[in-house]
Amino acid sequence: MNAKTNEGLAINADRLWASIMEMAKIAATEKGGNCRLALSDDDKEGRDLFVRWCEEAGMTCTVDKMGNIFARRPGRNADAKPVSTGSHLDTQPTGGKFDGVYGVLAGLEVVRSLNDAGVETEAPMEVICWTNEEGARFAPAMIGSGVFAGEFALDYAHAQQDADGNTMGGELDRIGYLGPEEPGGHALGHHFEAHIEQGPILEAEKKPVGVVTGVQGIRWYDVAVRGMEAHAGPTPMTMRKDALVASAELITKLDANARAAGPHGRTTVKINHCNPEHTRNTIAGEVLMSVDIRHPDAEAFAGLDRDMRATAEAIAAERGVTIEIDEIWVSPPVAFDTGCVDAVRGAARLLGYDHMDMVSGAGHDAVYVSRVAPTAMIFVPCEGGISHNEIENAAKDDLEAGCNVLLHAMLERASA
């Protein structure tokens, strides 16, 4: 092994795969996915397993007031800012085995491999598990890393409630992960996140490694469309204020707006309630929906917001309904640190992995970490580009490639 570049150093792909499969046994679903909602007992079980594995690997774990877990491997210089990596263990309700989990366990595999090789780094290394990345049980997404980076106040985050009225603060305390450390009071040196791409590009291009240069902008809204409940029989079509038909028009026009915004435009709408529910002979008086809009280009991103509001205004006037748009979260487009991006690209080249630059369509904790430390991401393909789906799958060789790139990118920054 070349001491300077640690060229011969490699991770243990079988151990990485086995750890991912072991984690996948926690809250496994019938279709082969996972449902480990943030701060649930299942999430606790996954966190506890991660902490145990980290301690077995000689790391010490600290937890902050957002439940973010920091597993630290000492370096020669205890005062140096750590080179860190990490992702999340919480999943979507019908999530897969790899989303988030890969990034956390790839970090653990890097440490295990450094231990095996007896490599001591100048700076400490840290593997981080961020809280509530998915935003499925508690909105908004990425709130653990968001509080860490100063985007959200701790009180705001602790007060966020799930559909049953449980608060994040209460659930953190209940599962024993309301840690003592102030979020953000934990300096990071350089940060990397390894993740499955969750889209089709790497697989289509037959490349095992994505050098992620940035992340697209994301906006989340709650939208309420309100018309007039009325009898489905006597009420003429011309006299209706049908909230569901107005919503249907809004949804199709938002879809058209996203398609018109070029190949990177994205809009996703979910109808959460259509009231009154379970009656077919009363016209819908209210529809409550969630909207997720994305674009990597700042101008086009703002344009999708403007277009949505103008479209809603026109439909409301035309159909005699009201359309209330409440923006609950905005994460602007992100460009990652060029030094870290170069470290990822250099590691892929050093190891001979085919690779390509790309922008992430999904949000990740790295978005917020990039606010407080130089950051970049590494993508690996997932089968069919499918994610946020129980059939999510990834090839062991690709996971190995991404983890080897992570190892060498972290080492490069640790000696930078």
Ligand code: HGY
């Ligand atoms: O919404 C996202 O892009 C991420 O999966 N939380």
Ligand code: MN
């Ligand atoms: Mn994820």
Ligand code: MN
């Ligand atoms: Mn996800």
